[in-house]
Each structure stands twice: as C-alpha cells, then as structure tokens.
Amino acid sequence: MIALMTHPISMPSLRRLPLYLRLLEQWRAAGRTQVSCTHFADALGLDPTQVRKDLAAAGASGRPRVGYDLKQLRDTLARFLGWDNPGEAFLVGSGPLGRALLAYEGFAARGLTIVAVFDRAPAAQERIGDKPVLPLSKLPDLVRRMHVRIGILAVPAAEAEAVARTMAEAGIRGIWNFAPVRLDLGPRIVVEHIDLAQSLAVLRHRLAALEET
Amino acid sequence: MIALMTHPISMPSLRRLPLYLRLLEQWRAAGRTQVSCTHFADALGLDPTQVRKDLAAAGASGRPRVGYDLKQLRDTLARFLGWDNPGEAFLVGSGPLGRALLAYEGFAARGLTIVAVFDRAPAAQERIGDKPVLPLSKLPDLVRRMHVRIGILAVPAAEAEAVARTMAEAGIRGIWNFAPVRLDLGPRIVVEHIDLAQSLAVLRHRLAALEET
DNA sequence: TAGATTGTTAATCGATTAACAATC
C-alpha cells in the first residue's frame, strides 16, 4: 500500500471540503448510500467538475456511472481534514466569547476537544460548566506535559499578541485567533483568523450595493 | 460633483479593506498623517500594486511622491464599507453566542448597533445587560416599524433556516449567519456566513501539513 | 449495448504581479 500523504490542495478547495462533509452527513441521515458530483454541485451552486477536482485533491475516488460511496467518501474527507484523530486544544479567555466557544456543540463531531481554559487573572475557584479556569501562567508547563498543539485565542485585542507569543513559545503549533488582531508568528506556527470586522464589512458593502439597484 | 456610486470591486479586494482600515487607526493613533501603499504592503505581506488597486477600487486617490492623506483615506474607506451610516441590527438567539456578540466592543466603531434581542422562547423578564429578550413572534412587526435591515442569526442549526425565513419575510435585507447551516434565500437578500467548521478544517489541515515536514 | 459518471487535459477567466509612464 502506498504511504498516505497529504496531497497539495488549493486554499479554495480546502475551504469547500467541510461543506461537502456537512451535506454528506445530511444525506447519510436521509438514507442515501451513493452520491455524485452533480448532487454536490446542485446543492451548493458549484460546477460539477470543480467538485470532482476538490474530492480528488482530498484523495477520494469514485466509480464511473456509479459515483462515490457515501460512507467511504465521508471517511476520506474526515481523515483528510483531521477530524478522525482527536485534537486537543487549550482555550485562553473566559469572557463571553470563550464561554460561547466552550458551549459550541459542533467541535466534538469535528474531533476537537477543549481540554482546559485559561485566563490572565481568573477569579478564585472560577469555573465554566465543569471546567476550572486556570491562570495563564500555568499554560506553558501544561502545554509541554499534555502535548497540546492547538490554542484558541479569545482574549481582548490588547492582550492577544502577548498571549499568542506565550502560546508559541510554549510549543503550541496552531492558533485559532478570534481577537481582532493580525498575528505574525513566523512560518513554524499556523494561525487561522476569524475576523468579524472583515465579515461585517463584506455584509454591509453587499447590502449597500443591493439597495442601490 | 460626480454622483457617488459604489464601484465594482472584487471579493478579495473587498475583504482586504478592513485590514487597511485597522492599520490606519493604529497609525493615526501613532500620529502619522500620510501613508503609502508600501507601508500597507510591508505590514500585511502584500504586493504594493495590489494595495494601490484595492484603494482605487474603494474610490481613494493619492498624490504621487506624497502618498495618501491618512484621514482622508480613512474616511473614504469607512464610507465605502458603510461604517459611517449607523446600521441597526436585530439579534436572534440569546444563548452563549448571542451574549458574546452583544458583548463584542468592536461593532460600535464599525457603525453597527444591536437594537434588540430575540429568542424563540425567552424566560419571563429575561434580560442581557440592559436589553430585554423579546419573543421571536414580535420580530416581524418591529422590523417594519423600525426599518431594521440587518439580522444576526445566532441560533442552533435546527432553528436557523426557519428563523432566517421569518427574517426575510419581515423585510430584513442582510443576514449575518453564525449558525452552521448554509442559507439560500434568493438574490434579494444578502447572507454572510461565519463558518467555524470551515475555519477549523483549514487550521487542522494546515497543522497536519506543517507537522509532516 | 447505451448511457451516465468519473478522471484528465485544454481553454477560459479573473486576480496578482510586473513594467512603466505620469506627476508632484
């Protein structure tokens, strides 16, 4: 068997894979067992050839005339995205945003578990649900002992850069950044940024363009 | 004077504009009054020509040898993105995510005000901060009376589609969707989707690719 | 077999980058 390796994949393709996976879950619940690129294309408003290329880039293959086996395709995509090996993450920030992320149900299904919560200055005995809020100073030691690779950054903008640097120095390899600050930590650490201001700007501009007509 | 009209702008350009604005705020705080494309390009890792085209698409113009007047550029971009005319929004969903969005400080600076909060079944007298949580059944009437055009969707996936349809029928023109559901409401309504699963997938895949090397 | 679908190669389209003229 050929060694499994991560295919090179374009950013746009990568971003579409979770959409396919979401549809696959729906279709599986509906009892379907085979799917074709046209199904995806119709449901998402994409070109069938584009879907085919995306799936191929993720290592999936189908059969002419038949399509793709739903369960097999789902497993292939889930493995490609890393949803099968359990990812453990540290969350920094116990404000409203941190709480919202902790309460989000979707992470478990996508192989992400928040194993601890930190804050710069937690109140004594502070807990969120069943989780204690630990002081940030304990993060580096725990990163090393638990080999946690993902850090979720949900702190105010002013603190974000310092906390990110602390994470990076402690050995965190990927940062999911919810603070409205661009982070540049070099090529050895992955940063994925959720930028609300950016998204809001797009919404408002498209809205203005729509109202003009 | 030529009538101000929304220039056609590519999606990638539009998404970069908020990044420029954020830098402009920083530089203004630092006392700078003139900026050049090279400054932006260096700070964001972009090509200077690309920055110039983005700014031009937003209607900004500078002077050779001098660059752009900081204050003027900031005003031009802010107007282009609609940050100057106050946008009022209704928030639906009073769970952790809704609370986090209500607590987010960045909206005011970007001309967005959440004027009311709704939930399918609010507890009697339920409040978040100073805002009462209203029953969703009151949304359509209030949309019409207050002429609110933006709806923020922060409800569970299962409810999202129905709530979105209610919003659309009531006259909401733009939906900022935080639920993990793709919405298709036709061309007369703008939907901007914050997709955590998508972002997480990108983070994890890039992380896996990094660790392979 | 005929027809539908995958997989792949070629063409098109759009965004980025490079080159250069205009200007203060």
Added chain:
DNA sequence: TAGATTGTTAATCGATTAACAATC
C-alpha cells in the same frame, strides 16, 4: 532637478470551467 510614489497597462499565475476520453 532627481527621486519617490501614484496610476495604468501588460504579463503572469492560478483557479474555474469546458471538452472529451475512460470506464463501469
């Protein structure tokens, strides 16, 4: 003036879409 920067046109690059061969 010389030099730096804008504005614009041309070239490149990458992603999308179209065409078509392979296959079940």
